[in-house]
Amino acid sequence: xxxxxxxxxxxxxVDVDGDTPLLWVLRDVLGMTGTKFGCGAALCGACTxxxxxxPVRSCITPIDSVGVSEIMTIEAxxxxxxxxxxxKAWLDVEVPQCGYCQSGQxxxxxxxxxxxxxxxxxxxxxxxxxxxxxxxxxxxxxxAIKQAAAx
Amino acid sequence: xxxxxxxxxxxxxIQPTSANALTRRSFLQAGAAAGGGLLLSLSLxxxxxxxxxxxxxxxxxxxLRITPEGQVVLTMPYVEMGQGTxxxxxxxxxxxxxxxxxxxxxxxxxxxxxxxxNPLLGVQATGNSNAIRGAWQPLRQAGATARTMLVAAAAKGxxxxxxxxxxxxxxxxxxPTGRRLKYAExxxxxxxxxxxxxxxxxxxxxxxxxxxxxxxxxxxxxxxxTAVYGIDARPPGVKIATLAQSPVFGGRVKSxxxxxxxxxxxxxxxxxxxxxxxxxxxxxxAAKKGLEALVIDWDDGQYEGLSTEAILGxxxxxxxxxxxxxxxxxxxxxxxxxxxxxxxxxxxxxxxxHAPMEPMNCTVHARSDAVEIWVGTQAITRxxxxxxxxxxxxxxxxxxxxxxIGGGFGRRxxxxxxxxxxEIAKHVDGPVKVVWTREEDIxxxxxxxxxxxxxxAGLDAKGMPAAWKNRFAGSSIIARWLPPAFNNGFDHDxxxxxxxxxxxxxxxxxxxxxxxxxxxxxxxxxxxxPSHNVFVTESFMDxxxxxxxxxxxxxxxxxxxxxxxxxxxxxxAAEKAGWGQTLPERSGRGVSIQHAFASYMAQxxxxxxxxxxxVRVKRVVCAVDCGTVVNPDTVKAQIQSGIMFGITAALxxxxxxxxxxxxxANFDSYQILRMDEAPEVEVHIVQNSESPGGLGEAGTSAIVxxxxxAIYAATGKRLRQLPVDSAALREPQ
Ligand code: FES
Ligand code: FES
Numbered sequence: 001x002x003x004x005x006x007x008x009x010x011x012x013x014v015d016v017d018g019d020t021p022l023l024w025v026l027r028d029v030l031g032m033t034g035t036k037f038g039c040g041a042a043l044c045g046a047c048t049x050x051x052x053x054x055p056v057r058s059c060i061t062p063i064d065s066v067g068v069s070e071i072m073t074i075e076a077x078x079x080x081x082x083x084x085x086x087x088k089a090w091l092d093v094e095v096p097q098c099g100y101c102q103s104g105q106x107x108x109x110x111x112x113x114x115x116x117x118x119x120x121x122x123x124x125x126x127x128x129x130x131x132x133x134x135x136x137x138x139x140x141x142x143x144a145i146k147q148a149a150a151x
Numbered sequence: 152x153x154x155x156x157x158x159x160x161x162x163x164x165i166q167p168t169s170a171n172a173l174t175r176r177s178f179l180q181a182g183a184a185a186g187g188g189l190l191l192s193l194s195l196x197x198x199x200x201x202x203x204x205x206x207x208x209x210x211x212x213x214x215l216r217i218t219p220e221g222q223v224v225l226t227m228p229y230v231e232m233g234q235g236t237x238x239x240x241x242x243x244x245x246x247x248x249x250x251x252x253x254x255x256x257x258x259x260x261x262x263x264x265x266x267x268x269n270p271l272l273g274v275q276a277t278g279n280s281n282a283i284r285g286a287w288q289p290l291r292q293a294g295a296t297a298r299t300m301l302v303a304a305a306a307k308g309x310x311x312x313x314x315x316x317x318x319x320x321x322x323x324x325x326x327p328t329g330r331r332l333k334y335a336e337x338x339x340x341x342x343x344x345x346x347x348x349x350x351x352x353x354x355x356x357x358x359x360x361x362x363x364x365x366x367x368x369x370x371x372x373x374x375x376x377t378a379v380y381g382i383d384a385r386p387p388g389v390k391i392a393t394l395a396q397s398p399v400f401g402g403r404v405k406s407x408x409x410x411x412x413x414x415x416x417x418x419x420x421x422x423x424x425x426x427x428x429x430x431x432x433x434x435x436x437a438a439k440k441g442l443e444a445l446v447i448d449w450d451d452g453q454y455e456g457l458s459t460e461a462i463l464g465x466x467x468x469x470x471x472x473x474x475x476x477x478x479x480x481x482x483x484x485x486x487x488x489x490x491x492x493x494x495x496x497x498x499x500x501x502x503x504x505h506a507p508m509e510p511m512n513c514t515v516h517a518r519s520d521a522v523e524i525w526v527g528t529q530a531i532t533r534x535x536x537x538x539x540x541x542x543x544x545x546x547x548x549x550x551x552x553x554x555x556i557g558g559g560f561g562r563r564x565x566x567x568x569x570x571x572x573x574e575i576a577k578h579v580d581g582p583v584k585v586v587w588t589r590e591e592d593i594x595x596x597x598x599x600x601x602x603x604x605x606x607x608a609g610l611d612a613k614g615m616p617a618a619w620k621n622r623f624a625g626s627s628i629i630a631r632w633l634p635p636a637f638n639n640g641f642d643h644d645x646x647x648x649x650x651x652x653x654x655x656x657x658x659x660x661x662x663x664x665x666x667x668x669x670x671x672x673x674x675x676x677x678x679x680x681p682s683h684n685v686f687v688t689e690s691f692m693d694x695x696x697x698x699x700x701x702x703x704x705x706x707x708x709x710x711x712x713x714x715x716x717x718x719x720x721x722x723x724a725a726e727k728a729g730w731g732q733t734l735p736e737r738s739g740r741g742v743s744i745q746h747a748f749a750s751y752m753a754q755x756x757x758x759x760x761x762x763x764x765x766v767r768v769k770r771v772v773c774a775v776d777c778g779t780v781v782n783p784d785t786v787k788a789q790i791q792s793g794i795m796f797g798i799t800a801a802l803x804x805x806x807x808x809x810x811x812x813x814x815x816a817n818f819d820s821y822q823i824l825r826m827d828e829a830p831e832v833e834v835h836i837v838q839n840s841e842s843p844g845g846l847g848e849a850g851t852s853a854i855v856x857x858x859x860x861a862i863y864a865a866t867g868k869r870l871r872q873l874p875v876d877s878a879a880l881r882e883p884q
Contacts, residue, residue: 016416016417016434016436016437017415017416017417017436017437017440019440020417020434020436020437020440021436023435023436024434024435024436024437025434025436027434027435028391028433028434028435028436029433029434031385032376033376033379033382033383033385034375034376034377035376036380036382036508036509036557037382037435037510037586038508038509038510038589038818039589039817039818040439040588040589040817041589041817041818041819043817043818043819044508044589044818044823046508073376074375074376075375075376075377078375087374087375090370090374091366091370091371091374094366094367094370094784094788095370095374096367096369096370096373096374097788097789097792098507098508098509098555098556098557098558098559099369099370099372099373099374099378099555099557100380100507100508100509100557100558101508101557102373102374103376106374124826125826125827126827128826128827129825129826129827129828130825131825131826132508132818132823132825133508133795134506134507134508134558134560134796134823135508135558135792135795135796136791136792136793136794136795136796136799136824136829137788137791137792137795138795138824138825138826138829139791139829139831139832140788140791141826142826142829
């Protein structure tokens with residue numbers, strides 16, 4: 001079957017089964033590899049993208065559920081106010097180690113400060129605990145979110 | 152780790168081409184670069200196996216190029232895995248060559264075992280926290296040599312004394328006349344200058360870059376999605392495959408019904424191997440769907456009944472008999488029976504998976520006479536060799552494109568994933584990217600070994616240790632990975648952290664027995680030795696302090712008189728942690744001290760144990776003396792990272808086998824520490840001018856006993872096995 005989706009403002013028509021997870025459409029069909037695969041089961045957050053501004057795990061989001069929703073990925077998040085702030089804070093604080101989880105972290109964090117501009121530690125825990133960082137950059141992620149919120 | 156290179160075979164010799172270029176036992180050669188400019192070829196010390204014996208042979212393994220266009224390019228044998236190597240290594244060159252960090256460019260070294268040998272590991276690999284340790288002297292010397300030659304070239308051109316010239320920011324200045332020339336303009340002339348003998352290196356007080364918190368060069372691409380990891384490789388026409396490997400190690404495929412899989416939209420091909428089945432598709436979604444539709448009947452083979460309990464029993468049994476003596480000081484056997492108090496304990500630690508965030512993957516285009524590979528690896532030459540062997544082609548017919556690594560931790564020192572991908576690719580027309588599901592990644596890892604330890608100690612009348620004995624059994628990764636470094640029944644990785652303790656112990660005896668577990672492969676895991684030994688040693692030391700009814704910090708300090716660097720970090724960590732200040736009920740502080748990877752580290756962990764037994768690590772204070780600090784921010788980042796990795800292991804980490812199958816599968820059954828569980832971490836660096844120590848792994852091993860000792864302080868329960876059993880910590884009703 002074919003589906004038309006809007007990714008970062010551009011329309012794409014893809015020919016895949018309707019139950020194909022969005023993650024693989026982005027990575028393998030459209031070649032947008034900034035969104036990462038970590039678990040395939042909504043356990044790690046590496047695949048986080050925004051659907052109409054809400055963070056979702058693209059590895060369990062079937063393509064036929066997306067409809068006309070606007071998909072935004074790490075490749076375009078810098079164009080949003082929250083995304084730009086988060087990326088800058090990530091650079092200032094030097095958050096990444098291996099960096100592999102960071103697309104997902106940044107997507108979750110951008111959604112957080114877009115909805116809660118001044119998050120508490122509890123808000124940060126709630127928004128970010130679905131994103132695993134095997135390199136353990138949590139201390140810096142927290143610091144960077146606070147810095148972005150203060151900016 | 153200390154590797155004995157004397158027993159390694161000689162290889163990689165190049166005969167010198169010009170007398171000027173080489174003095175006996177020189178490590179550096181200069182000449183004209185292809186395309187003009189200055190080329191320095193370096194042979195890192197110990198790296199060239201057999202070179203010393205060979206006298207005048209010379210095998211470079213790193214290259215520094217200064218081009219007529221003004222580029223300064225370092226071709227470097229280390230891989231960036233998130234540890235900041237790409238930033239720290241060029242700092243060494245830039246410091247002595249009088250360049251800004253931004254003026255040095257880096258290139259990945261192509262696979263060439265002969266040229267890019269890591270000085271401490273002895274093969275081309277990045278592991279064991281050794282990138283900076285290996286590069287520290289030679290790269291600074293290379294920078295200083297190049298600078299001296301550039302200055303000499305300028306002085307000659309101006310017909311002035313070189314001593315009146317200075318190098319700064321990529322230019323040479325003649326101070327009296329204000330004349331200046333860029334390195335680019337001098338590079339070609341510098342090739343004719345003599346190579347200086349014994350260039351003086353800067354005093355630490357004169358460092359401009361080393362010791363300053365440089366921004367990492369790899370960060371921008373990692374925050375905007377443009378960083379390219381192995382899994383992101385997309386050669387034109389690439390297909391995506393995923394696979395099921397025999398759930399029992401050593402089993403094989405009996406039969407496959409692939410009709411339903413083949414019917415999945417987007418599935419192109421099913422590849423059946425002896426012990427695995429792969430589904431090749433247009434995208435991973437189809438490949439995974441195809442995999443689920445496969446009906447595979449496995450022949451489980453000889454390990455079908457294997458359990459971790461059985462392996463543990465074997466290890467325990469092995470510690471009843473003498474092992475290889477790894478270290479013996481004084482006479483522990485005589486001192487023990489006559490000691491005032493005697494203690495005995497056994498400890499054990501489980502198998503652990505690496506579970507890097509980037510699952511195993513490898514892209515291969517196999518043709519009959521050439522194999523091309525796209526992968527992120529810590530050991531590129533091993534990938535090349537494994538691919539050549541699997542494909543049945545010559546080494547030089549294999550091209551490996553290395554990529555960023557989404558977490559290595561030792562997993563990507565192994566080439567099993569590349570070999571597997573080549574096996575599959577041989578059946579596929581065109582390039583194929585083999586991506587493991589997370590479940591395959593966890594169930595077909597090569598694991599941090601299980602160990603069993605039997606300890607005993609005697610205390611004198613004052614409670615101080617009079618004898619210490621430790622006998623432990625488990626796998627030696629070195630014996631498989633680098634056999635020449637396994638000598639007399641042990642190696643320096645497996646025993647690191649169990650021997651050469653910072654403590655002054657008069658009668659000390661440690662034995663190791665190598666027992667390779669059947670039916671489960673083992674590998675390096677963010678170090679192997681210290682990750683296990685420091686837990687055991689520092690827990691037992693805590694037991695000694697408790698038996699002596701002494702404060703754990705004071706007890707340790709009293710044993711560190713001969714190791715001032717260890718004593719200093721312990722005192723600092725205790726002070727910063729507020730050691731001794733009261734904490735609420737069921738909260739406690741625990742301490743550890745570690746001398747490993749040529750660094751000294753002390754950690755104090757503060758934990759809270761809920762009534763239900765759940766452990767929460769609230770705060771960690773770490774003091775470290777890792778010698779000269781090249782990039783302090785990287786040091787802190789690596790320690791923070793290592794601590795989280797270690798807490799994950801302490802609280803959750805275990806791989807168990809039942810009926811030969813790994814029971815854990817994804818991040819629900821193999822849990823990783825998350826944001827809401829992460830402690831505050833404070834890192835305090837003790838600065839000095841000793842050679843740099845390693846850090847990538849130090850934080851991981853040192854945190855584990857700090858946590859379990861803190862649990863003891865909070866609950867009175869001594870934990871002698873990992874992971875923490877929270878059921879045992881439940882408050883009785
Ligand atoms: S890959 Fe989607 S949550 Fe892990
Ligand atoms: S930076 Fe490596 S997994 Fe997060």
